[in-house]
């Protein structure tokens with residue numbers, strides 16, 4: 001058996017970074033260079049910069065008009081206008097030099113031309129009126145920029161006006177990026193079982209460039225010790241920093257740490273951070289080399305915690321201040337004392353309360369990075385957080401956007417994605433964020449004040465009425481006035497493989513196949529349980545009753561994979577996965593909402609999109625929907 005790399009004397013995040021940066025500071029002198037000012041945007045000055053020239057360079061007209069000698073105009077007034085003869089003035093445009101004896105400019109609008117070529121004025125010109133004296137803006141030898149200043153667009157402008165064309169700045173850092181792994185392929189290569197599409201290095205390229213450094217993606221290296229070693233060695237000769245992705249852990253082909261030990265020194269392997277534990281911080285000669293873990297979220301979190309401060313230091317950038325917000329946690333989060341954890345969260349503002357809802361926590365859940373509004377950090381000394389705890393969230397989306405977002409928690413339907421896409425297109429700066437937890441859990445979230453609305457499809461068995469009875473039951477006591485925004489009628493049925501090989505056509509057929517259920521509280525589960533009772537079938541008779549999937553699409557994906565023969569869900573999910581569908585009946589999918597919230601501008605915009613013809617057309621294409629009352633408000637009291 002090949003040797004595993006059982007590493008990991010994990011150390012706290014701050015300690016790891018501090019000790020690494022102190023080595024880097026000792027061994028890597030900051031590099032500087034002199035470059036044209038016109039290329040210096042975003043770079044940091046090495047020393048103070050002083051103006052060479054005055055600006056303006058000479059006394060100049062601030063307005064279009066004529067230059068005059070102010071003394072000669074002192075008697076002009078409304079009752080006794082003065083006519084200036086040709087020799088008394090000089091026509092000037094804004095920016096023209098004004099020389100002695102002239103000492104004032106009269107604006108063109110205040111002049112009346114006389115027949116003999118003179119100019120009549122009705123008030124005297126003050127000495128220096130409408131003249132910009134030499135050096136009014138910048139005086140030669142004046143300080144323009146201090147040292148350690150990050151150059152902004154207006155700084156470039158003023159430097160040039162002050163006669164500075166070249167400037168000494170800290171060097172832009174060149175960062176080499178390697179992906180590693182024999183199973184890793186480029187996105188345009190053929191996919192097959194066991195391959196992984198390369199994506200992390202592209203994310204690093206973006207992060208490096210966003211930080212003002214220069215990324216050089218050097219491709220994918222196979223899991224071959226000598227190959228990785230030779231490539232990393234060569235990169236260390238040519239580049240300022242090297243990132244090696246993956247192969248950081250304990251796998252039999254995780255070579256990164258061994259390579260770095262051979263080429264240089266490994267200072268840290270294993271940090272108390274989740275995700276991201278196997279990160280490697282090393283030096284090869286005077287070049288920092290960072291081994292980032294393979295899982296995308298681990299890679300991202302480690303980049304932000306270790307590579308970002310490293311590149312900031314090498315370019316002499318100040319650490320950026322992330323916008324943070326205090327929020328109430330909607331769910332309990334258990335964490336271990338072994339690490340500091342970065343939990344991706346959705347953030348929403350409901351009833352003046354900011355709520356953070358945790359997203360998928362897996363290190364491979366790259367979509368959680370895409371969906372996240374921020375990160376909730378659980379410190380290493382905390383065992384976890386309770387629902388309702390006040391937490392600090394580091395935002396990656398502006399608070400303003402978050403405040404303009406409709407928060408929807410409840411049952412999933414593909415049309416929610418269409419709404420989320422259409423809303424900001426139709427209404428600038430308004431958004432929809434939806435979490436999918438099932439109908440009943442959505443109503444509970446609504447009740448706790450964590451959402452503006454809950455998409456639901458809950459059948460009341462006694463009355464045969466959808467949604468309203470359940471809202472009445474849950475929101476009793478009348479403390480909250482509730483309403484229903486009518487959504488769609490959609491077909492529920494059995495999602496089966498193409499050609500319906502098990503020949504499923506009725507509830508009785510379900511009992512003889514491998515079934516995938518939905519979680520309890522999901523509207524589809526309620527419907528399925530109702531149909532079981534109606535048909536006299538017990539749960540025990542259903543093979544797979546205890547196996548649950550969280551959304552219609554998850555059910556369809558399991559059917560498609562061949563793991564199950566059948567699951568209940570909506571037609572659009574079956575169609576999206578190119579599966580067959582056996583309809584069972586229509587159900588009503590609506591949005592429960594507190595009546596007060598109907599007046600919020602973003603909720604109004606949401607309803608408007610729901611009513612639009614364009615929306616209906618798009619949903620129609622998914623298949624299995626009817627829109628008779630879409631967007632109508634029904635009062636529930």
Ligand SMILES: Nc1nc2c(c(=O)[nH]1)N[C@H]1C(S)=C(S)[C@@H](COP(=O)(O)OP(=O)(O)OC[C@H]3O[C@@H](n4cnc5c(N)ncnc54)[C@H](O)[C@@H]3O)O[C@H]1N2
Nearest residue numbers: 179198199200201246247248249250254277293294295298
């Ligand atoms: N026995 C142990 N196994 C693992 C441990 C451990 O402590 N003991 N740590 C786990 C943790 S935590 C992490 S994080 C991962 C780190 O894995 P590696 O850095 O060694 O990376 P690989 O095994 O090569 O890849 C893992 C995974 O990452 C994805 N990946 C890799 N490269 C790319 C890329 N260029 N683009 C996109 N995605 C990439 C891919 O899903 C790989 O399967 O190790 C655990 N194991």
Ligand code: MOO
Nearest residue numbers: 275276277298363
């Ligand atoms: O620490 Mo690893 O990064 O959880 O997946």
